[in-house]
Amino acid sequence: MGNRLGQIGLATASLAFFAFIYAPLFIIIIYSFNSNPVNMMIWDHFTLEWYGGLLGLTERGPEIGDQNRALYVESTDQLIRALRTSLTVAAFTTTISTVIGTATAIAVGRYNFRMKGFYGGFLLLPMMMPDIVLGIGLLIFFVTLGMKLSVLTIIIGHCTFLTSYVFIIVQARMAGIDPALEEASADLGAGEWVTLRKVLLPQLAPGIMGGALLAFVISMDDLVITYFISGTESTTLPVFIFGMIRRGVKPEINAIATLMILASVIIAGLGLWLRSRRTD
Amino acid sequence: MRVARQSVVLAALLAPVTIFLGIFFLVPLLIIAVFSVLTPGLYGGVEWSFYHWNYGRIFGWADGFWEIYEPVYLRILGRSLSYAALTVALCLVLCYPVAFWVSRLHERLRLFFLFLVALPFFSSLIVRLYAWLLILKPSGVLNEALLALGLIREPLEILYTPAAVVLGMVYVMVPFMFLPLYAAIDNLDRALVEASMDLGANRTQTFLKVILPQTLPGIIGGSVIVFIPSVGNFIVPDVLGGAKGIMVGNLVEQQFLSARNWPFGSALSMLLMAVVLVVLLVSVGRARRIGV
Numbered sequence: 001m002g003n004r005l006g007q008i009g010l011a012t013a014s015l016a017f018f019a020f021i022y023a024p025l026f027i028i029i030i031y032s033f034n035s036n037p038v039n040m041m042i043w044d045h046f047t048l049e050w051y052g053g054l055l056g057l058t059e060r061g062p063e064i065g066d067q068n069r070a071l072y073v074e075s076t077d078q079l080i081r082a083l084r085t086s087l088t089v090a091a092f093t094t095t096i097s098t099v100i101g102t103a104t105a106i107a108v109g110r111y112n113f114r115m116k117g118f119y120g121g122f123l124l125l126p127m128m129m130p131d132i133v134l135g136i137g138l139l140i141f142f143v144t145l146g147m148k149l150s151v152l153t154i155i156i157g158h159c160t161f162l163t164s165y166v167f168i169i170v171q172a173r174m175a176g177i178d179p180a181l182e183e184a185s186a187d188l189g190a191g192e193w194v195t196l197r198k199v200l201l202p203q204l205a206p207g208i209m210g211g212a213l214l215a216f217v218i219s220m221d222d223l224v225i226t227y228f229i230s231g232t233e234s235t236t237l238p239v240f241i242f243g244m245i246r247r248g249v250k251p252e253i254n255a256i257a258t259l260m261i262l263a264s265v266i267i268a269g270l271g272l273w274l275r276s277r278r279t280d
Numbered sequence: 281m282r283v284a285r286q287s288v289v290l291a292a293l294l295a296p297v298t299i300f301l302g303i304f305f306l307v308p309l310l311i312i313a314v315f316s317v318l319t320p321g322l323y324g325g326v327e328w329s330f331y332h333w334n335y336g337r338i339f340g341w342a343d344g345f346w347e348i349y350e351p352v353y354l355r356i357l358g359r360s361l362s363y364a365a366l367t368v369a370l371c372l373v374l375c376y377p378v379a380f381w382v383s384r385l386h387e388r389l390r391l392f393f394l395f396l397v398a399l400p401f402f403s404s405l406i407v408r409l410y411a412w413l414l415i416l417k418p419s420g421v422l423n424e425a426l427l428a429l430g431l432i433r434e435p436l437e438i439l440y441t442p443a444a445v446v447l448g449m450v451y452v453m454v455p456f457m458f459l460p461l462y463a464a465i466d467n468l469d470r471a472l473v474e475a476s477m478d479l480g481a482n483r484t485q486t487f488l489k490v491i492l493p494q495t496l497p498g499i500i501g502g503s504v505i506v507f508i509p510s511v512g513n514f515i516v517p518d519v520l521g522g523a524k525g526i527m528v529g530n531l532v533e534q535q536f537l538s539a540r541n542w543p544f545g546s547a548l549s550m551l552l553m554a555v556v557l558v559v560l561l562v563s564v565g566r567a568r569r570i571g572v
Binding site: 011013014017018020021022025027031042101106107111113126128130134137138139140141144156159160191196220221228237238241245246249257260265268271272 | 286290292294297308315375378396397398399402405413421451508514519542545546549556
């Protein structure tokens with residue numbers, strides 16, 4: 001009897017937990033369709049106006065006023081530029097950190113050398129370092145060197161910690177692979193490189209894909225490190241939204257946020273789908 | 281011949297990470313350490329002479345002329361530590377029962393709920409924080425709802441308070457606590473739990489003596505993963521906290537982007553790194569002792 005009550009209590013608490021996680025996101029989504037530009041919290045009527053304005057499809061209604069219109073139109077252009085910067089950074093970062101991280105994981109997982117333990121521990125440091133410390137360290141470094149803050153500095157900054165994430169994921173995959181196949185390949189006369197390329201890499205592919213996906217997602221979302229090392233002309237999407245929120249909340253942010261939530265659901269779903277295919 | 285070939289491949293595999301992290305990770309950290317004992321320049325930047333008062337301002341020695349000791353810095357550090365500890369405790373309390381519940385569901389449902397926990401990983405942190413801005417505002421969802429229900433007469437002042445900061449940190453950190461906890465709870469040896477109950481231990485005893493020790497690695501892991509980003513956080517207090525809620529992260533940010541006192545900002549960063557190092561060493565020590 002007590003057990004049953006406990007079960008019901010546990011289930012209720014758990015559902016409340018998931019409501020706590022998701023209610024805020026649903027509130028953004030609902031209000032992104034609210035036409036009230038003054039107080040977003042008071043429901044006026046359904047509109048796609050904010051989305052239209054965001055995508056440059058519709059002129060804004062007269063209720064906004066000319067003064068505000070300038071503000072909105074300006075931010076739309078900046079928004080698209082920020083999105084493009086984010087995608088560029090994420091694409092380069094993912095490629096570079098995946099290559100470096102995978103190479104390191106193979107070295108640490110397959111070879112015996114004196115510094116093996118050191119590399120395994122060292123690669124954890126960039127993940128464990130507080131974002132803000134890494135961000136300001138890079139900022140001082142670039143400024144001292146006289147490098148202009150740009151897309152390049154953001155890419156470098158992201159790679160410093162994303163390499164570690166890729167390393168961890170690929171190394172985990174590595175642990176589950178039987179080295180017998182590689183030994184067989186070597187016994188049959190294949191050289192070191194050939195064995196790596198034709199035998200090991202195909203088996204690591206799911207781990208590499210997983211690491212790359214994670215790197216892409218984190219790169220797209222990184223705010224703290226990017227905040228310090230992005231120049232005024234190379235703002236990424238999260239930094240741009242952060243700035244928008246700091247300047248004051250505008251109804252457009254709801255629409256941007258909703259689109260970003262949608263994108264994240266699609267990416268997460270894609271990741272899940274890739275995983276389920278792997279295990280089939 | 282074979283061995284020589286192997287070492288060439290090994291060198292080729294390790295060269296990129298060594299060069300890249302050596303230049304862009306180790307050197308910046310080294311620069312922070314050096315800058316923290318340099319003289320701040322009059323108009324930003326540094327002068328290359330030794331200067332220990334950057335730490336003096338924080339810990340209580342200062343010449344009282346160029347630099348003044350302000351107890352407020354230690355207070356802010358203490359506040360950051362306590363907010364982070366509170367965040368860890370709340371995440372733990374929230375996640376533990378739920379992780380237990382999820383681990384006992386049927387395969388399909390379990391995967392569904394795990395997906396729901398992991399999804400916020402993929403969605404933007406700033407968007408998730410922004411949602412709480414909408415909820416906690418004086419004219420926000422929470423106040424409108426409470427007013428409409430007649431539970432309060434005046435809007436509650438939650439936004440820009442320490443409570444809002446901790447709430448925001450708990451919200452963004454919850455998935456990081458949940459997954460390690462879930463992994464530990466899922467590995468729990470059910471037979472031991474049943475044996476404990478059969479042998480006459482009550483629920484509390486079983487929990488304290490059997491379940492808790494077995495899930496301790498997950499608790500420690502989750503706590504470290506939540507504590508470290510929380511203690512150095514500056515985004516959450518920036519968006520949801522007011523002037524009274526600033527944390528070490530905000531202080532560091534101010535030194536670099538508005539006060540332009542880089543040496544002092546570097547000294548504060550060194551302090552933050554020291555905190556993280558201590559937490560890591562203690563947790564690794566703990567994990568060793570319980571034999572993980």
